[in-house]
Amino acid sequence: xxxxxxxxxxxxxxxxxxxxxxxxxxxxxxxxxxxxxxxxxxxxxxxxxxxxxxxxxxxxxxxxxxxxxxxxxxxxxxxxxxxxxxxxxxxxxxxxxxxxxx
Amino acid sequence: xxxxxxxxxxxxxxxxxxxxxxxxxxxxxxxxxxxxxxxxxxxxxxxxxxxxxxxxxxxxxxxxxxxxxxxxxxxxxxxxxxxxxxxxxxxxxxxxxxxxxxxxxxxxxxxxxxxxxxxxxxxxxxxxxxxxxxxxxxxxxxxxxxxxxxxxxxxxxxxxxxxxxxxxxxxxxxxxxxxxxxxxxxxxxxxxxxxxxxxxxxxxxxxxxxxxxxxxxxxxxxxxxxxxxxxxxxxxxxxxxxxxxxxxxxxxxxxxxxxxxxxxxxxxxxxxxxxxxxxxxxxxxxxxxxxxxxxxxxxxxxxxxxxxxxxxxxxxxxxxxxxxxxxxxxxxxxxxxxxxxxxxxxxxxxxxxxxxxxxxxxxxxxxxxxxxxxxxxxxxxxxxxxxxxxxxxxxxxxxxxxxxxxxxxxxxxxxxxxxxxxxxxxxxxxxxxxxxxxxxxxxxxxxxxxxxxxxxxx
Numbered sequence: 001x002x003x004x005x006x007x008x009x010x011x012x013x014x015x016x017x018x019x020x021x022x023x024x025x026x027x028x029x030x031x032x033x034x035x036x037x038x039x040x041x042x043x044x045x046x047x048x049x050x051x052x053x054x055x056x057x058x059x060x061x062x063x064x065x066x067x068x069x070x071x072x073x074x075x076x077x078x079x080x081x082x083x084x085x086x087x088x089x090x091x092x093x094x095x096x097x098x099x100x101x102x
Numbered sequence: 103x104x105x106x107x108x109x110x111x112x113x114x115x116x117x118x119x120x121x122x123x124x125x126x127x128x129x130x131x132x133x134x135x136x137x138x139x140x141x142x143x144x145x146x147x148x149x150x151x152x153x154x155x156x157x158x159x160x161x162x163x164x165x166x167x168x169x170x171x172x173x174x175x176x177x178x179x180x181x182x183x184x185x186x187x188x189x190x191x192x193x194x195x196x197x198x199x200x201x202x203x204x205x206x207x208x209x210x211x212x213x214x215x216x217x218x219x220x221x222x223x224x225x226x227x228x229x230x231x232x233x234x235x236x237x238x239x240x241x242x243x244x245x246x247x248x249x250x251x252x253x254x255x256x257x258x259x260x261x262x263x264x265x266x267x268x269x270x271x272x273x274x275x276x277x278x279x280x281x282x283x284x285x286x287x288x289x290x291x292x293x294x295x296x297x298x299x300x301x302x303x304x305x306x307x308x309x310x311x312x313x314x315x316x317x318x319x320x321x322x323x324x325x326x327x328x329x330x331x332x333x334x335x336x337x338x339x340x341x342x343x344x345x346x347x348x349x350x351x352x353x354x355x356x357x358x359x360x361x362x363x364x365x366x367x368x369x370x371x372x373x374x375x376x377x378x379x380x381x382x383x384x385x386x387x388x389x390x391x392x393x394x395x396x397x398x399x400x401x402x403x404x405x406x407x408x409x410x411x412x413x414x415x416x417x418x419x420x421x422x423x424x425x426x427x428x429x430x431x432x433x434x435x436x437x438x439x440x441x442x443x444x445x446x447x448x449x450x451x452x453x454x455x456x457x458x459x460x461x462x463x464x465x466x467x468x469x470x471x472x473x474x475x476x477x478x479x480x481x482x483x484x485x486x487x488x489x490x491x492x493x494x495x496x497x498x499x500x501x502x503x504x505x506x507x508x509x510x511x512x513x514x515x516x517x518x519x520x521x522x523x524x525x526x527x528x529x530x531x532x533x534x535x536x537x538x539x540x541x542x543x544x545x546x547x548x549x550x551x552x553x554x555x556x557x558x559x560x
Contacts, residue, residue, distance in 0.1 A: 026127040036314075040343065055153075075192070081143070
């Protein structure tokens with residue numbers, strides 16, 4: 001990695017950290033469990049690295065490691081999103097007086 | 103051309119991830135936000151499949167299909183009470199994947215990496231490895247496969263520090279003198295061991311902090327992968343995850359009035375036992391279920407305070423039924439949720455939401471505490487330390503200064519408890535000896551079911 005590439009990667013990191021702080025401090029405690037499973041699913045994006053390792057055929061060891069990594073990340077991505085959806089569907093408003101009367 | 107397509111799919115994914123997390127600021131916008139994030143993930147995966155280095159799809163497809171099946175099964179069938187375990191497991195999976203990509207990258211080039219990449223790769227592999235074993239141990243503790251009590255021994259912290267120093271020492275050596283396979287794998291092995299040692303001394307009651315911290319490490323491992331592979335979407339997603347975990351662990355520590363260092367190295371449960379035992383005088387007053395039912399039925403306001411005991415007794419549905427029965431009689435029912443009630447952040451909220459309690463009835467600590475003086479009955483269900491008045495009144499208490507739900511300010515308190523034992527921290531709870539407090543022993547679900555009938559007859 002060239003120094004220029006490192007610096008631009010650090011820019012991305014720093015800005016993402018700042019943004020992450022802003023966005024996540026606004027999540028109410030009510031949704032902290034869905035937040036954790038959602039960020040888990042999102043960080044399963046390391047899948048994109050695993051996919052290249054599993055398919056590029058550098059050598060057998062890399063392919064095996066890559067395959068295992070693809071499996072692990074996919075489990076996280078799919079499981080994480082499915083379970084977050086499931087949880088969020090459970091959070092309901094109190095029915096208003098009108099709705100109750102129906 | 104392909105490169106452009108891939109990069110744009112990553113850019114789109116990054117934007118959608120951020121919008122997705124932004125949606126989580128409110129329950130109403132959360133679902134749509136998650137759909138955006140899911141779409142972003144799909145775009146990034148499709149984009150990656152076009153990568154020019156990929157020559158065979160066999161293993162990719164197999165991994166994707168198998169992973170989706172396992173993920174789907176876990177996502178659909180894991181009960182809400184087991185959410186902490188599942189989350190711990192997924193931290194382990196995510197971190198393991200990051201570690202494997204790093205190891206593979208190192209192996210591919212025979213360890214000859216230039217300084218910057220080697221530094222990032224070292225972070226990736228070490229964080230990945232220690233999070234993997236740490237999370238697996240947390241999973242085992244939460245699932246009850248391993249005892250939840252802290253394991254401590256003499257010189258523990260010194261030993262851990264020495265191990266960590268060795269690992270970091272090897273890491274620095276590898277940056278300066280690259281290429282040694284055996285040393286690299288020793289470093290990875292030590293990081294795996296360190297993960298176990300890190301979680302062993304931590305008790306069950308501190309799990310919310312540990313879960314958040316492991317979440318943070320898993321995210322940072324992904325971000326480090328992004329530095330190694332020069333991939334911005336990985337850096338962004340990993341950083342968001344890392345910071346989310348970090349913020350949560352700070353919030354959890356604040357909710358217990360303890361520092362991170364104290365949680366990690368303090369081995370809470372065992373230290374608390376040395377506190378002078380038996381200084382509590384007075385007796386616990388056991389009350390009859392029917393008396394409480396009458397009190398509840400004619401109350402103006404009732405506040406339920408759930409704790410981990412509600413989850414273990416699977417009592418959340420019974421609680422909601424009781425709440426419904428009371429509301430039908432015109433009683434105002436609220437739920438007071440302590441930030442560290444349960445085994446992970448937000449655990450109680452999810453359980454009650456599952457049982458169809460509307461989220462507008464769930465109140466945070468700061469919102470509910472002023473309500474207690476005007477509350478007729480506070481019902482504590484399987485919670486202990488989060489309602490311990492010693493935290494407020496006794497500066498010598500190990501949990502002094504921890505914000506609590508002040509149920510003892512209510513006109514009457516009922517504590518549903520399995521037995522006469524102490525909480526997970528092993529602390530005596532003066533609340534149980536107060537005059538306003540009545541104890542109801544037995545399985546919470548069973549007690550609540552009988553209570554519903556009694557209230558209906560009252």
